[in-house]
Amino acid sequence: MASQTPAVVMDNGTGYSKLGFAGNDSPSFVFPTAIATKGPAGGGGGTGSGRPAVANKPNFLSGGAGGHLSGKRGTEDLDFFIGDEALTAASGPGYGVHYPIRHGQIENWDHMERFWSNSIFKYLRVEPEDHHFLLTEPPLNPPENRENTAEIMFESFNCAGLYIAVQAVLALAASWTSSKVQDRSLTGTVIDSGEGVTHVIPVAEGYVIGSSIKSIPIAGRDITYFVQSLLRDRGEPDSSLRTAERIKEEFCYVCPDVVKEFSRFDREPEDRFKKYDVRQPGGRSVTVDVGYERFLAPEIFFNPEIYSSDFLTPLPNIVDTVIQTSPIDVRRGLYKNIVLSGGSTLYKDFGRRLQRDIRHLVDARIKDSEVRAGGQARSGGLDVQVITHKRQRHGPWFGGSLLGQTPEFKSYCHTKAEYEEIGPSIVRRFALLGGPGST
Amino acid sequence: MLLLDYQNVLIESLLRDRLAPDASPSSVDQIVSDFDNVTFHISTPESKSKILVSITIKCWKELVTYGAQAILDREYGPYIVQPEQGYDFSVQVDLDTMASKPQEEKDELVRRVSLLKRNAMAAPFEQAFDEFASLQDQAKNYSSETAPQGVREGGEVRAIHYREEEAIYVKASHDRVTVIFSTVFKEETDRVYGKVFLQEFVDARKRGVQNAPQVLFRHDAPMELQGQPGLRGGRGENVGYVTFVLFPRHLTPQKRDETISHIQTFRDYFHYHIKASKAYIHSRMRRRTADFLQVLRRARPEEADAGKERKTASGRTFRAQA
Numbered sequence: 001m002a003s004q005t006p007a008v009v010m011d012n013g014t015g016y017s018k019l020g021f022a023g024n025d026s027p028s029f030v031f032p033t034a035i036a037t038k039g040p041a042g043g044g045g046g047t048g049s050g051r052p053a054v055a056n057k058p059n060f061l062s063g064g065a066g067g068h069l070s071g072k073r074g075t076e077d078l079d080f081f082i083g084d085e086a087l088t089a090a091s092g093p094g095y096g097v098h099y100p101i102r103h104g105q106i107e108n109w110d111h112m113e114r115f116w117s118n119s120i121f122k123y124l125r126v127e128p129e130d131h132h133f134l135l136t137e138p139p140l141n142p143p144e145n146r147e148n149t150a151e152i153m154f155e156s157f158n159c160a161g162l163y164i165a166v167q168a169v170l171a172l173a174a175s176w177t178s179s180k181v182q183d184r185s186l187t188g189t190v191i192d193s194g195e196g197v198t199h200v201i202p203v204a205e206g207y208v209i210g211s212s213i214k215s216i217p218i219a220g221r222d223i224t225y226f227v228q229s230l231l232r233d234r235g236e237p238d239s240s241l242r243t244a245e246r247i248k249e250e251f252c253y254v255c256p257d258v259v260k261e262f263s264r265f266d267r268e269p270e271d272r273f274k275k276y277d278v279r280q281p282g283g284r285s286v287t288v289d290v291g292y293e294r295f296l297a298p299e300i301f302f303n304p305e306i307y308s309s310d311f312l313t314p315l316p317n318i319v320d321t322v323i324q325t326s327p328i329d330v331r332r333g334l335y336k337n338i339v340l341s342g343g344s345t346l347y348k349d350f351g352r353r354l355q356r357d358i359r360h361l362v363d364a365r366i367k368d369s370e371v372r373a374g375g376q377a378r379s380g381g382l383d384v385q386v387i388t389h390k391r392q393r394h395g396p397w398f399g400g401s402l403l404g405q406t407p408e409f410k411s412y413c414h415t416k417a418e419y420e421e422i423g424p425s426i427v428r429r430f431a432l433l434g435g436p437g438s439t
Numbered sequence: 440m441l442l443l444d445y446q447n448v449l450i451e452s453l454l455r456d457r458l459a460p461d462a463s464p465s466s467v468d469q470i471v472s473d474f475d476n477v478t479f480h481i482s483t484p485e486s487k488s489k490i491l492v493s494i495t496i497k498c499w500k501e502l503v504t505y506g507a508q509a510i511l512d513r514e515y516g517p518y519i520v521q522p523e524q525g526y527d528f529s530v531q532v533d534l535d536t537m538a539s540k541p542q543e544e545k546d547e548l549v550r551r552v553s554l555l556k557r558n559a560m561a562a563p564f565e566q567a568f569d570e571f572a573s574l575q576d577q578a579k580n581y582s583s584e585t586a587p588q589g590v591r592e593g594g595e596v597r598a599i600h601y602r603e604e605e606a607i608y609v610k611a612s613h614d615r616v617t618v619i620f621s622t623v624f625k626e627e628t629d630r631v632y633g634k635v636f637l638q639e640f641v642d643a644r645k646r647g648v649q650n651a652p653q654v655l656f657r658h659d660a661p662m663e664l665q666g667q668p669g670l671r672g673g674r675g676e677n678v679g680y681v682t683f684v685l686f687p688r689h690l691t692p693q694k695r696d697e698t699i700s701h702i703q704t705f706r707d708y709f710h711y712h713i714k715a716s717k718a719y720i721h722s723r724m725r726r727r728t729a730d731f732l733q734v735l736r737r738a739r740p741e742e743a744d745a746g747k748e749r750k751t752a753s754g755r756t757f758r759a760q761a
Contacts, residue, residue, distance in 0.1 A: 002710060005472055024469045028449050077719040078441055110722040117718055119710045122440060123448055125473045128714075156717045158626055 001433030004387035007132040007404040010116075011167070011397040014101050015195040017083070019119055022134065022404025027397050029123050035111045036095040038079055042067050051368060054176040057390040082118045103197070104138030104167075108144060109112075120157065128153075132161035132413050134404045139168055139201050139208045147424035154419045161413030163404075164427060166208055168192060168201040170399030171341035177402075178389035181337075184345050186432070187330060188337030188387075189323060191354075192395075193344035195220045197303075198315070200322045205433040214318050217311055218304060220344040223297045224248055228427045230293045237286040238278045247276055247290055248297055248425040256356070258303070265292060298347040302357065314355035335362065338386045341373050341395030351388035359384040403433050443708050445558035445700045446553035447473055450492060453481060454549045457534055464488045464534055474707045475601050477556050480526060488534040493526035494555050501680065505597055514551055514558050528559065557700055563597040563609050564618075564699045568690050570594045570611040575636045575687070578613035598667060606708065610663050616665055616690060618683040618702055621670075624710070630677060634711045636679060653684040683703075 007022040014035055020027035081089045090097035100111035120128055133153060137146065146164055153159045168190040176184050186206035192199045197218040202209045228244035252272055255261040265272045274290040300307040301315040323334045338358070340351055366379045391398040403409060412433045416424050449471055456462055464487035471479050496502065511528060512519065518530040530552060539547060551558075574594065597609040608619040624630040640654040655661070657680050660670045664680075671678045683705075689698045700744040748756050 005476065005478075006470060020471075021471055024471075026469075028469060028471055077722070078715060081441075110725060113718045113721060114715075117711075117715055118440060121707070121714075124471075125444075125447060125449075127661060127707065127710060130476065130711075131472070152718075153720070154629075156714055156716075156721060158629065319581060337691055 005126075005131050006127075007134055007409060008120075008126060009134045009397060009400040009404050010119065011136045011170075011394070011400060012101055012115075013108075013194060014099075014104055017115075017119070018394050019044070019124055020397065020401065021124075021191055022401045022409070024401055025391070025398070027394055027401075029083070029119075030394070032087060033101050033115070034083065034097050035115050036081045036086035036089040036097045037111075037175075038094060039096055040074065042414060055267065077114070080114060080118070082115050083123075083138075086143055087197065105141060106149070108153070109148055113156060116152065116157070127130060128157035128159040129180075130160060130406075132163070132401045132410055133159045134163045134165060134409075136167045136170060137164055139166055139199070140210055140212055141166075143428045146427045150414075150419065150424050150427040154416055158416060161410060161415045162419075163409070163413045163430060163433065165400060165403070165433060167396040168199075168203050168208055168341075169206055170397075171395040172203055172337075172339055173399035173402055174341070174391045174395040175339040175387045175389050177391055177398075178387050180385065181425070185333065187339065188339050189319060189331035189334045191319065191341050191343055191345060192341045193219050193301075194342040195344075198342075198344070200315075200319050202322055202326045202330070202334050204327070204333070209326050209330075212322050214322050216313075216318055216436055218300055218308065218315075220248075220342075222307060223252070223300060223344065226300055227293050227297050229439040230296065231288065234289070234290045234291070238280060238288055240278075241275070241279050247293065248289070250276070251290050251294045252297045253295060254302075254350045254353045256296045256349070256353060258295070259298060261295050263293065292408070297351060301350075302353065314357070316354055316361060319354070320361045321356055332382065335382055335384045339395075340386065340388055340392050344391050345388075351386040355384055355386035358386070391411075406433075409433065442701075443704050443711055446550065447479065447556065448477065448553075448556070450481065451549055451553035454490070454532065454552060458502060458537055458545045468581050473556050474704075476603075478526075480523065487515075489634045490532045490533070491520070491523065491529055492552055492555065493529040494559065495526045496556070496559055496601075497603075497683060498599050499527040499543050501599055502559055502562050505563040505599075507559050510562050510565060515555075518548075518552075524571070528555075530555070543548045544557065557703060558593075560599070560703050561699045563599055563607075564702070565695075567594070567597060568695060571613070571616050571687075574611060574613040593724060596664060600669075601722040602706075606663055606669075607732040608667065609718065612649065614654060614687065616685040618685065619661060619664060620681045620683075620705060621660075622679045622681060624679075628717075629713055630715060631709075633679070633709065635708065636712060637679070639676050640681075649761075650688070652686065652689060655682040655684070656680070657682075 009018075009022050011018040011022055011026070011027075015032065016030055017033045018027040019029040031134050081095070086095075086097055089095040090281065092430065098108065098111050100106060100115055102109040108113045120126060135149060135153070137149075150162060153162050169186060171190045171192060172186050173184075173189050175181055175188070187204050188202075190201045190203060192201065196219055200214045200216070202212050224241060224245045227241055227248050228241060231239035231244060231247075238241050271292075272294070274294070276288045277285055278288055296306065303314060305312050307424075318438045323331050326334055335358075338354070340354075345351075357379075360382055362382050366382065370377065370379060412431050414430070419426055449469075453467065457464065466483045466487050467490070468482045469480070473479060478494075478495045478499045480491075482491050482493075483489060484491055487653075490660075499507075518532060520529050520531045523529045532548065532552065537548065594611045599607045599609070601607060604623045606621050608617075608621075610617045610619075623631070626631055637654070637656040641656055643651045644653060651671045658678065659680070660667070661680055661682055663682075665669060683702060685698065685702075688694070721759070748758060750756050
């Protein structure tokens with residue numbers, strides 16, 4: 001039965017969860033990875049069981065009193081909302097909102113299990129026994145987390161089969177749709193920039209080179225804050241975070257040269273300066289001028305000093321360092337296939353600027369070494385290519401959808417029977433999907 | 440969430456977004472699943488403003504023999520188009536013509552289209568309920584002894600093989616409609632949970648929920664199903680038969696639609712709750728483990744204090760001998 005149904009692809013990120021069926025070109029549902037439960041919001045949620053430290057001595061035989069679910073005997077465990085409904089419910093009384101995923105990793109398994117249950121039954125509306133599941137995980141996810149995930153998927157939901165893929169590898173697979181990609185290789189550098197953090201992840205033949213991963217504390221949220229601060233400095237009538245976000249999404253782009261861009265704005269003000277109408281709550285409508293932030297906001301990737309005082313390395317340098325610290329035999333492949341993924345890489349000409357800056361760095365280094373060699377050795381040059389494609393926004397999800405619809409996908413999954421035979425440790429290893437030898 | 444929704448949330452939200460006053464049409468092409476091997480295809484093949492929603496159901500042929508076409512004609516009349524290749528039934532929503540309609544009409548359309556699966560599956564139930572009404576009328580003319588064969592025995596059994604191994608059987612009599620589900624559990628654990636759940640259903644009437652339909656659960660095929668092909672049963676097999684006896688009060692025209700919706704989602708509801716209870720038990724297990732770990736952490740032996748300086752009450756110090 002499970003052989004005909006499309007696989008379910010779930011990409012649960014820190015900010016948003018992307019859910020859908022393999023074979024589609026966009027996820028069916030994209031909503032915040034949030035769950036609203038009765039009671040106040042859990043502040044820390046750092047412990048494995050997701051409960052705050054109890055001050056008094058817990059009575060471990062009676063299961064303990066207090067707000068935890070295990071003390072309840074009714075249907076309280078079904079009283080929760082996920083996604084956008086969670087945020088709506090949490091704005092009213094009685095519910096507190098929780099974010100079960102932090103920094104890409106699942107922190108609260110109780111909440112995550114219920115989040116999945118609702119995703120599957122309410123939103124996707126599938127019987128998990130009939131479908132194979134493709135889940136994603138961040139690079140450097142501890143194997144214990146994989147095992148926990150497998151326990152939930154197999155024991156709670158009895159899903160027909162499970163595959164857990166690394167997001168960066170799926171992002172590489174998503175780039176196969178670009179016309180610039182000729183060979184479907186799984187070697188490349190993934191620049192994954194979402195809401196919270198930007199990762200630069202080198203992948204060789206489908207395996208992440210963990211020791212070389214670097215992250216940058218500048219991502220979508222910082223760009224929004226930066227736009228907001230520029231609006232505030234100018235004294236615009238509306239400088240809410242929401243307005244800043246809309247301006248960021250609608251007007252921002254990457255320019256080749258900041259100084260030239262400033263003078264171009266001064267030369268042709270009517271083309272460059274824009275107006276944005278904000279409808280404020282209460283029915284008032286104000287107009288916000290949009291000026292230099294159009295190109296300055298994404299510029300914080302390339303010149304972080306204009307925004308941050310403690311993180312000063314530009315993104316191209318980070319990418320270069322990441323590749324230089326990777327094994328020497330894959331570096332050429334990593335330079336040739338730099339893939340963008342995530343919402344904060346969608347600015348116009350982002351890829352072009354990145355490619356140019358990295359190429360400058362590489363060329364300078366090659367020249368330097370040629371000079372030092374005293375003209376003895378000539379370099380054949382190095383090909384730097386940044387791939388931009390249409391599916392960047394939900395890159396990992398789309399890659400999952402692409403691989404999940406291939407006929408051999410199901411043979412790569414671990415099935416429930418295999419899980420019962422070997423136990424949770426089975427998910428520590430997966431055959432590489434989409435690697436050499438498959439279509 | 441105690442009850443599952445009857446409508447498909449994706450179709451609902453998608454249509455609502457597209458029908459919103461300030462929405463701009465955009466192309467869409469999605470194949471999505473619903474419970475019980477139902478597949479939807481939502482696409483915009485001709486132009487961005489014409490959304491085609493197609494459905495394929497495993498038991499479509501059976502549903503047609505029970506009059507699904509008439510019900511779908513009634514629900515979707517003007518929107519029906521030629522079924523898409525590979526699908527059983529299609530409706531098309533034209534956003535341009537809908538744009539000028541009042542909001543209520545749009546909402547009604549969204550509701551109807553998102554209930555496509557429910558309406559298609561409703562056919563055998565509606566037919567059985569109608570048959571019940573006519574049998575009830577006939578039965579008024581007879582006492583229980585004099586009733587002719589057809590009236591006393593009730594109508595034929597309508598079988599819907601909606602899943603590979605499971606089916607719904609609907610049978611109308613003059614005083615009731617019987618709905619029988621055959622259920623198969625792949626997992627031993629699920630079977631145990633399922634048994635507990637079904638016992639609750641069976642006992643519901645004893646607990647004062649007098650309006651509930653009578654529920655029976657047994658492992659071999661009930662009498663009503665005698666002569667049906669492909670029945671399995673007996674102790675050795677994992678098959679169970681859940682019988683719902685719907686009484687006239689469930690079949691009044693006002694309650695009818697609600698009853699059909701509820702009973703249709705029974706299997707999914709059942710499985711959802713089995714899974715939700717497992718999640719609940721897991722959360723208790725995690726909590727218990729965390730508690731035990733805490734106890735273990737506290738029970739760590741104290742640092743061996745041999746060789747440490749100690750003080751007597753009078754203030755003199757000495758070294759404890761190991």
